[in-house]
Amino acid sequence: xxxxxxxxxxxxxxxxxxxxxxxxxxxxxxxxxxxxxxxxxxxxxxxxxxxxxxxxxxxxxxxxxxxxxxxxxxxxxxxxxxxxxxxxxxxxxxxxxxxxxxxxxxxxxxxxxxxxxxxxxxxxxxxxxxxxxxxxxxxxxxxxxxxxxxxxxxxxxxxxxxxxxxxxxxxxxxxxxxxxxxxxxxxxxxxxxxxxxxxxxxxxxxxxxxxxxxxxxxxxxxxxxxxxxxxxxxxxxxxxxxxxxxxxxxxxxxxxxxxxxxxxxxxxxxxxxxxxxxxxxxxxxxxx
Numbered sequence: 001x002x003x004x005x006x007x008x009x010x011x012x013x014x015x016x017x018x019x020x021x022x023x024x025x026x027x028x029x030x031x032x033x034x035x036x037x038x039x040x041x042x043x044x045x046x047x048x049x050x051x052x053x054x055x056x057x058x059x060x061x062x063x064x065x066x067x068x069x070x071x072x073x074x075x076x077x078x079x080x081x082x083x084x085x086x087x088x089x090x091x092x093x094x095x096x097x098x099x100x101x102x103x104x105x106x107x108x109x110x111x112x113x114x115x116x117x118x119x120x121x122x123x124x125x126x127x128x129x130x131x132x133x134x135x136x137x138x139x140x141x142x143x144x145x146x147x148x149x150x151x152x153x154x155x156x157x158x159x160x161x162x163x164x165x166x167x168x169x170x171x172x173x174x175x176x177x178x179x180x181x182x183x184x185x186x187x188x189x190x191x192x193x194x195x196x197x198x199x200x201x202x203x204x205x206x207x208x209x210x211x212x213x214x215x216x217x218x219x220x221x222x223x224x225x226x227x228x229x230x231x232x233x234x235x236x237x238x239x240x241x242x243x244x245x246x247x248x249x250x251x252x253x254x255x256x257x258x259x260x261x262x263x264x265x266x267x268x269x270x271x272x273x274x275x276x277x278x279x280x281x282x283x284x285x286x287x288x
Contacts, residue, residue: 002138002172003087003113005060008202011241012267013278016260019089019204020050020250021064023076027249036072040079046251047084053253057261058286061253064089064117064246070100077101081110089117089140089246099130106134118142118176119165121157128168137171143191144178152190154178158199174244175203185210185233189240196241203241207234208248231259238263261287 001007007017023030023038029046031037047063054061063086067073073092080088090105092098098116105114111134118140119127131139141161143154154177165173175195177188185207192203210233211217217226234247234256247256261283268284271277278284 002115003062004085005062005087007060007174008243010271010276011238012264012269012271013276014243015059015264015282016238016242017060017062017204017244018050018054018253018257018260019062019064019244019246020253021066021091021246021248022046022080022250023072024066024249033068033072036067036075038076038079043079044083047080047086050250050253051084051086053257056286057257058281058283059257059261059264061250062087062089062115062244063250064091066091066093067097067101068093069097070104073097073101074104077105077108077110081108081113085113087113087115087138089115091117095124095127099127102130102134102136106136111135111137114138115140115172115174116170119161119170121145121161128164131168131170135169137169138174139165139170139172140174140176141165142176142178143195144176144180149178149180149184150187152187152194154191154195155198158195158201162201173201175199175201176246177203177205179205179207179209181213182210185236189237189242192237192242193240196243202243204244204246205237205242206246207237208246212248227255230255235259235263239267258287 029039029042050061065088092101116139120142143157177191179185179188188205196203234245264283268278
């Protein structure tokens, strides 16, 4: 449970958590990324639409808050915390900026909703120290390194990174199996199944990177094909047991949520077969 949102468990029992990005490079609500200036009305409209899709599908939502520096992050954080109850992936470009932003979140009583995005095999000890100092208990562990880029076996990364995170006080660890392009989506999906059932940690990935890296998609095929590809790409890891999906811009909720909700609803029958009943808020009871 992070910020009131349950994440993890058997596929089909708990809904997949949807993580959508805001304030990313190219986000049209942002007027100045360095200073953190943005169109608040439009940004709030994006949040409201995601909340509506969450209500209509039963899929919980988290915000991946992207910022270039701590100054911008503080403004974005103030807005998101005031506008919604969603938990927040704190996704700052530089490690120093991430540490400053963690301190800001701690000083302003936001830490119960913050998830560090992310710790990776090369994260410095200073970041771990800041996590311990600020009392942050939730983090994404990005299982990505050049050595394991072309392998679905990421056990060594899990076994190396988990003890460091635990020592820093992280209790809620989300494993991101790292998607860079279309081929690595296949590896990441297999890794989700492997890690989830071997170690039990909630798993997911930034599946949208597979579409984002497909540069010729819209040139070679139709816009409708691109929309369908987005739905398929984000539903694929869920079919393998993913607990969360970082699906790209939060504004795309209307396109992505129904596809993922359908997978959750279908898998819920496996729970019924085991005499385990999903809650009334599950997609099984929302999309029918």
